[in-house]
Amino acid sequence: MRLMPPIFILLFLAATGGHSLSARADGASIRTLGKYSRIEIPALPSTAVTATGGGEKIQLRLERSQDLSRVDTAALTDSRVREVKIRADRPGEALVDIRLKGPGADFFAWAQADPPAIVVDVWEVAPAPRKLAAAKPAVKREVSREPASRPETPEETVVEPITREGSVIPKFVVPMPALVLQGGKVEVPSRLNVEDHWAFNPGRSSIPDDEAFNFALKLYGEKKFGLALRTVDLLERDHPATKHRHELRLLRAFALKKLSEEQKAPILLEQADKILQELVVTKDDAGRALPFQKTLLTYFTMKEYQAGVPLRAAEMVEALIRVTDVADPEYLKLQMILADLYVKLRRPRAAERIFRYIEEKHGSHPLAAEAAYRTADLLATEGNYVRVVEEGDKALKKYPAHRKARP
Missing domain, CATH: 1.25.40 (Serine Threonine Protein Phosphatase 5, Tetratricopeptide repeat)
Incomplete structure (x- = not known):
């Protein structure tokens, strides 16, 4: 019986300090923060986003989107964002075109869960350091005796290299x-050592099935797993309605698991797991889950996780x-x-x-x-x-x- 389950380098060095300005447009908004701009577009919890572009243009494709035809995007502009346009593509889909004011920008878009929204962060990318031209060999020239004005030359822009320090x-x-x-x-x-996580309840009377159950537990505790299995067989045959019947099946599975480890016999482990799988979904006479159900469910869950x-x-x-x-x-x-x-x-x-x-x-x-x-x-x-x-x-x-x- 098969158990059916019940059902992460670009370094961005500056912290996002500074003041924040925001504008809203029928559920859509833009916030101008210290180092980036954040655009939020209303969405459904199931809306998915695919983002393409870069530089001066970004395009978002929204799937399973709500109707965005009434969203006024005129206010969605700031020092980085020139304009935002939203247009319907197919039913339940929309395209969002974002134009930026400069090519030196990067972005990241994701679907926010609470409240549901598509969020786009846009930030400026520092320009690459300018390479200084190699010095040319000196050429001897005739110097004019007439005074000449020296043309003004712009100062060389120095761009500090990006470092990881402080980031x-x-x-x-x-x-x-x-x-x-x-x-x-x-x-x-x-x-995975499920047998170490359950303590059996021994019989407390002198009736035959209590004595036989206690004897099987004693053999299991003495690591006489084969004899323990034989005792379980006899007890199940002679007392099929015993109050220990569910724990007997659990004891059988544990003994088979131990024998599998001793004899390096995977087939015995398969037999043990089959019994344990059945016990996960077994109810007691009152229709309640067996007391060791959670222990067994954890065992199978961890097997799948580690696998x-x-x-x-x-x-x-x-x-x-x-x-x-x-x-x-x-x-x-x-x-x-x-x-x-x-x-x-x-x-x-x-x-x-x-x-x-x-x-x-x-x-x-x-x-x-x-x-x-x-x-x-x-x-x-x-x-x-x-x-x-x-x-x-x-x-x-x-x-x-x-x-x-x-x-």
Whole structure:
């Protein structure tokens, strides 16, 4: 039986200080900040954006867009942006043409989740340093005796080279650093040794099935896995309705898993996993999930996560989070795993929302600092250096000591 899951170098050196001017136009707006301009265009939560161009022209293609025909773009202009025009392409799609006032500009566009909007940041790129012409050999000339006025020559423009010193960007990691599964600051639950995470409930009476169950547990504890399996067989045969029947199947799976490790027999592990998969979806007589369901679900989730299957692992982590209480010590660890999977699945905004949730709602938790730093890491992988400066500076100020603890 197959278990079906229940369902990051350009350096932008200047910080974004300075005053801010803004203009709005029917939901669209432009803000003129110290080093860049930010254009926001209203969108739906499902709107996707593809950006092309550069220099003096930028074009955005919006898919699954709302009707933007009534958006007045006349006010969307500032010292960098000459004009913005929006036109319908096909139903549900729109083209946004942005003309800039100079060719020395770069941009980054993304779909903002809350509130839903398409955001375009435009900033000026420093001109490349001018190369001084090589000195020509001196040529002996006849000097005129008549006085002549010396023409004025413009001063040579000196452009300082870009340096990494003082920049917030190099303090963050490109690409995204991996989550540390064991022995690191960002430990996440690893339940591949699922048998060590469940304590059986021994029988407490002298009735035959209690005694037989306790004997099977004793054999398993003594690492006599074959004998334990034989005892389970006999107990299931003689007492099919025993109150221990679900834990008997769990004990059988654990014994098979241990035998697989001893005998290096993968087929036994397959048999064990099949039993455990069945137990994940098994209910008790009252229709409730078995008490070890979450332990088993975590086991299979971590197997998918460590196997590098992000889509299926994300589905299983989502399901596991739904049955995990917020107060559970592993709740935020699971959220970090899910954000890591969203990054692998190229869903950066979903990952960013999780990082922000952990930082803002659980700021004193040990994972909050890493979540704040990973927000900047994520933005760096996208090349969104304006926001790296914003978020990175905030993370460094809020959690200055955490930088030394990172890989």
